[in-house]
Amino acid sequence: MQGFALYPFDPPGDISALRADLRTWLADHQPRGDIVERANCWASFDAGFSRALGAAGYIGMTLPARYGGGERHPLERYVVIEELLAAGAPVGAHWIADRQTGPLILRYGSEEQRQRYLPGIAKGELYACIGLSEPGAGSDLAAVRTSARETAEGWRINGQKIWTTGAHLSHVILALVRTEEGSERNAGLSQLLVDLDTPGITIRPIIDMAGNHDFNEIFFDDVLVPHGALIGTRGEGWKQVTAELGLERSGPERYLSSHALLAALIDAAGSDPDPAVAALIGELTAEMWTLRQLSMSTAAKLAAGEDPMVEASVVKELGNAFEQDMPRRVQAVIDCGWDDNADLARLLRALLIASPSFSLRGGTREVIRGIIARGLGLR
Amino acid sequence: MSGARDMLCDTASAVFAEAASAGIAPVEEAGFALLLVPEADGGFGGDWGDLNAVLQIAGVAVPDLPVAPLILSGLGDVDPALHAAATVSLMAGAMGQALGLSIEHVNTRQQFGRPLGKFQAVQQSLAVMACEVRAVDAAAAAMAKRLDVVGFDAEAANFEIAAAKLRANRAVGVVTAVAHQVHGAIGFTREYELHRVTIPLMRWRGEHGNDAHWAQRLGRQVAGFGGRGLWEAMTARAD
Numbered sequence: 001m002q003g004f005a006l007y008p009f010d011p012p013g014d015i016s017a018l019r020a021d022l023r024t025w026l027a028d029h030q031p032r033g034d035i036v037e038r039a040n041c042w043a044s045f046d047a048g049f050s051r052a053l054g055a056a057g058y059i060g061m062t063l064p065a066r067y068g069g070g071e072r073h074p075l076e077r078y079v080v081i082e083e084l085l086a087a088g089a090p091v092g093a094h095w096i097a098d099r100q101t102g103p104l105i106l107r108y109g110s111e112e113q114r115q116r117y118l119p120g121i122a123k124g125e126l127y128a129c130i131g132l133s134e135p136g137a138g139s140d141l142a143a144v145r146t147s148a149r150e151t152a153e154g155w156r157i158n159g160q161k162i163w164t165t166g167a168h169l170s171h172v173i174l175a176l177v178r179t180e181e182g183s184e185r186n187a188g189l190s191q192l193l194v195d196l197d198t199p200g201i202t203i204r205p206i207i208d209m210a211g212n213h214d215f216n217e218i219f220f221d222d223v224l225v226p227h228g229a230l231i232g233t234r235g236e237g238w239k240q241v242t243a244e245l246g247l248e249r250s251g252p253e254r255y256l257s258s259h260a261l262l263a264a265l266i267d268a269a270g271s272d273p274d275p276a277v278a279a280l281i282g283e284l285t286a287e288m289w290t291l292r293q294l295s296m297s298t299a300a301k302l303a304a305g306e307d308p309m310v311e312a313s314v315v316k317e318l319g320n321a322f323e324q325d326m327p328r329r330v331q332a333v334i335d336c337g338w339d340d341n342a343d344l345a346r347l348l349r350a351l352l353i354a355s356p357s358f359s360l361r362g363g364t365r366e367v368i369r370g371i372i373a374r375g376l377g378l379r
Numbered sequence: 380m381s382g383a384r385d386m387l388c389d390t391a392s393a394v395f396a397e398a399a400s401a402g403i404a405p406v407e408e409a410g411f412a413l414l415l416v417p418e419a420d421g422g423f424g425g426d427w428g429d430l431n432a433v434l435q436i437a438g439v440a441v442p443d444l445p446v447a448p449l450i451l452s453g454l455g456d457v458d459p460a461l462h463a464a465a466t467v468s469l470m471a472g473a474m475g476q477a478l479g480l481s482i483e484h485v486n487t488r489q490q491f492g493r494p495l496g497k498f499q500a501v502q503q504s505l506a507v508m509a510c511e512v513r514a515v516d517a518a519a520a521a522m523a524k525r526l527d528v529v530g531f532d533a534e535a536a537n538f539e540i541a542a543a544k545l546r547a548n549r550a551v552g553v554v555t556a557v558a559h560q561v562h563g564a565i566g567f568t569r570e571y572e573l574h575r576v577t578i579p580l581m582r583w584r585g586e587h588g589n590d591a592h593w594a595q596r597l598g599r600q601v602a603g604f605g606g607r608g609l610w611e612a613m614t615a616r617a618d
Contacts, residue, residue, distance in 0.1 A: 006520050015618045086610040263606030273602045275595055282598030283590075286518075286545040289538075289613060293517040314510050372509055373502035376482055 007300035011075030018076060022083045025056055030089050035343045036350045038088025039260040042253050043214055045169055046090035047125075053091075054124025058084075059098050063106060067118035074303040078252070078296070085256035093169065097121045099251065100244050101128035101174050105193070108232030108240055113193060117172065131175030131194075131218070132241065133163045139367045141176070141241070142185040146220060148177040148192055155179075155192060155230070157200075157223040165361075167203050167216040170196060175220075176237050189237035192229045199223070210353045243307070248362050250298040250312035254319030255291035258326060261347050262288065265330055268344045276333050284329070287322050294318065310375030313368045320359040327351040384429055391433045395440035403444045411446065412453040415531070422453060427526035431468040431519055438472020442579035458533035463544045463587035464522055470547045470583050471519040473576040474512045477558040480573055481505060484562050501561055508557040511550040518543040525616065538600060538616060545593040551584040 029052050037044050053059055061077040063069020084091050102121040105113055120126030137143035146159025157177060167173065173194050180188030196203070200223035206215035232240050262284055269277045295315050301308040327348055336345040359365040373379055390409065397405040415430060416422020423429075430450060437446040447465035451457050482505065485496035495501050522536065522543040529535035555577045559566050566573040584590075604612045 006517060016615075019614060019618065082614075259610070263609065265606075266602060266604070266609060267606040269602050271602055273598065278598030278602060279591060279594035280598065281601050282541070282545060282594035282596065283549070285597055285601050285609065286542040286549070286594075289521075289542040290514050290518045290546045292613070293521040294514060297517060311513075314513050317506070318510050318514060366503065369503045369506035370499070372506035376478075376505060376509055378482065378485065378496040378502050378505060 005301075007297045007304065009075060009296035009300045011079060012073050013076060015076070015079055018079055019083055022058065022080055023087075025058075026083070026087050026089060029053075029056075030087060033088075033090060035088075035260060035264065035347055037090065039258055039347050039351055040354055041085060041088045041090055041092070041260075042095050042257050043092045043165075043212075044090035045092040045166065047093050047169075049090050050094040050124035050127075052124070053084075053089075054094065054122060059094050059124045060102055060118065060122025063102060063118055063122055067106070067114055068120075068122035069118065070122075075299060078299045078303075082252045082256065085252055086259055088260045092166065093127050094121070094124045096130060096166065096170075097126060097128040100130070100248055101172070104174065104191075104240065104244050105231065107243075108191075109193075110228065112228055113231065117193070120171075126172070127166065127170040128172050128174060129164050129167045129170040129196075131161045131164060131173040134160060135162055138163070139364045142189075142238070144176050144178060144189060146175065146177045147181070148179050148190065149181070150179070150227070151224075154224050154226045157192065157194070157220040157225065159220050161218045161220075162215075163206070164203075164216045164218050165214050167196065167218055168205065168213070172196060173218065174231065176241055179234055179237075186238035188235055189241075190234050191231045191237045191240055192225060193231050194223070194225050194229060198225060208357070210350070242309070245363065246302065246307060246309055246312050249316040249368075250295055250302065250308060252292070252295055254295065254315050255288055255322055258323045258351055259288075261326060261330060261351055264344045264347050265334070268334070280329055280333050284322075284326060287318075291315065291319050291322060310372055313363075313371040313375075316362060317365065317368050317372065320365065324355045324358045327355055384432055387423075387425070387429055388432050388436060391436045392440070395437055395446075398441050398444060403446075403449065406441075406444065406446055406449060411450050414450050414453065416453045427464070427523040427531065428520075430465065431471075431523040434465055434468035435472035435475070435519070438469040438474075438576070438579075439476040442469065442473050442476075442576050454531075459587065460533040460537065460540050461526075461531070463593075464526065464533070464536070464540045466583050466587050467515070467519045467522060467540075467543045467547045470551070470580060471512075471515045473580050473583075474515055474550060474554045476576045477554055477573065477580070478505075478508055478512045480576075481508065481558045481561050484566075488563075495561065504557050504561060508554055511553045515543075515547045515550050518546045521617075538597070538612070541588075541593045541597040541600070544588055545590060545597060548584045548588075548590045548593065551580050555580055 057070050058080050061070040061072040062074050065071050105117055132141055134144055148155040148157045173196055175192050175194055176189055177192055178188055179190040200221045202219040204217050205213045206217060207213055266281055298308045298311040298315050330348055394405050394409045413422035414425045418424035434447055447469055451465060485501055486494050488495050522539040525536045525539040562573055565571050601609050
């Protein structure tokens with residue numbers, strides 16, 4: 001049986017210099033945040049940091065210069081993302097806009113939409129959230145019911161979105177809505193880019209089990225947006241969303257978002273760790289190194305203009321398992337109490353509590369395995 | 380893949396097909412001991428990318444023959460870690476074969492009126508197995524790339540060899556368990572060919588360094604880097 005094709009990760013330019021420049025920049029600009037903040041850094045919202053990062057040219061790197069972008073190669077952006085995550089930088093504010101909303105607007109948006117939104121995204125000043133899930137449509141996205149009807153004045157939206165990370169801090173939502181009355185499943189869906197200050201929108205917090213406010217539910221009550229809010233082609237929403245999810249599932253965040261715990265474990269172990277701790281460090285390192293190869297190969301395939309749907313799902317599946325297992329395995333060998341105040345103990349506790357979400361966000365484990373099974377020719 | 384490597388893989392496939400019934404002699408006669416020997420010394424002048432490709436095919440076709448030692452013997456006395464590296468490539472091939480046989484079986488075998496592969500529980504198991512196979516493929520390829528960059532110097536590739544052998548060892552448990560589970564009783568027979576790859580996988584897991592050996596060796600190396608140093612070392616070795 002032929003394995004999956006591996007794509008060579010071959011970014012243009014001087015990658016070592018790019019890393020060195022960014023590391024220097026981070027040494028000057030990264031907030032001395034608490035170690036727990038750094039541990040799940042792509043959820044850490046810091047608008048000041050995002051603005052400074054944007055000004056330094058590290059956001060919107062692949063966008064054309066005429067929209068404020070850096071016209072860099074996607075794999076150069078990949079290297080920057082790796083460095084930000086490995087350093088535990090607070091990238092949560094601009095994360096979604098930079099990773100998926102910006103590229104989607106560039107690919108499917110009108111010229112007016114590009115000029116209106118992309119420069120703010122590249123500056124690290126305009127933040128976006130993902131409007132996919134609904135109370136009856138989580139893993140089964142084709143069950144989306146939120147409706148948008150075309151009227152003389154524009155699109156009139158009614159319905160509800162849920163699990164919307166960062167909606168309370170974002171400026172726009174890219175919502176998947178049903179634009180054809182009576183349509184079913186993945187037909188008749190479209191994407192609308194909606195400014196969150198539009199009248200008729202209500203955002204309510206959902207507090208997670210760790211006590212954090214990341215999630216929200218969003219209610220659309222006769223919300224009227226202009227005709228120009230439609231992104232891409234009417235009725236092609238499903239196809240656009242599927243492409244968008246490819247961007248979401250294979251990035252380095254799938255194995256580096258909790259890197260602070262591994263780093264803290266290594267530091268706590270010292271240069272001569274006991275055998276059980278050494279073995280655990282070795283196992284986690286082998287897994288992380290392998291995940292990095294898989295993620296880089298997938299990024300290279302994406303950069304080559306191909307659709308790495310299955311590969312991206314493999315990265316998400318293995319990356320989620322790695323990040324979910326890591327706190328449990330660390331807890332199994334490190335002697336520390338639940339209420340200890342040492343950095344490693346606090347970090348461990350925070351990630352144990354956060355870890356159930358890792359195999360949910362961006363598609364549940366079961367759905368992701370279903371995509372892989374389809375790729376194997378089983379469905 | 381280069382044209383030369385395509386040709387090499389075609390040759391390897393043909394020779395290993397013959398060796399499956401005739402034993403190691405056809406592999407010796409075809410000159411595979413010269414694969415890594417420089418052209419100036421009368422060899423093929425291949426690299427570790429070539430070796431990885433050839434041994435993956437061997438892992439599929441002739442997992443019970445000592446192909447890796449034969450090829451490494453052409454280099455004279457080599458660092459034992461290179462045997463571990465070669466074993467990873469064999470394992471990647473054998474795991475791919477175990478996955479291929481499993482997919483073929485569940486798409487053919489019918490139970491309860493439909494192919495096994497249509498059952499979600501079976502699909503989920505095979506997806507888990509495929510992830511492991513893919514991980515070992517990627518680890519083997521990256522290790523081979525590093526060995527080529529450092530010119531076969533096992534010491535300079537010690538991180539990549541340790542990580543790849545350890546990752547491959549850890550995959551053996553999942554891959555052999557799922558492959559046998561989805562095959563049912565037929566996979567446990569002498570007649571059916573699944574054991575031709577699963578038994579070698581069980582053997583290779585303990586050869587040239589078991590999990591504990593590589594985990595501690597890699598772990599001690601990483602402890603020396605420090606927390607931030609791990610990331611810096613990992614990127615410096617690959618950029």
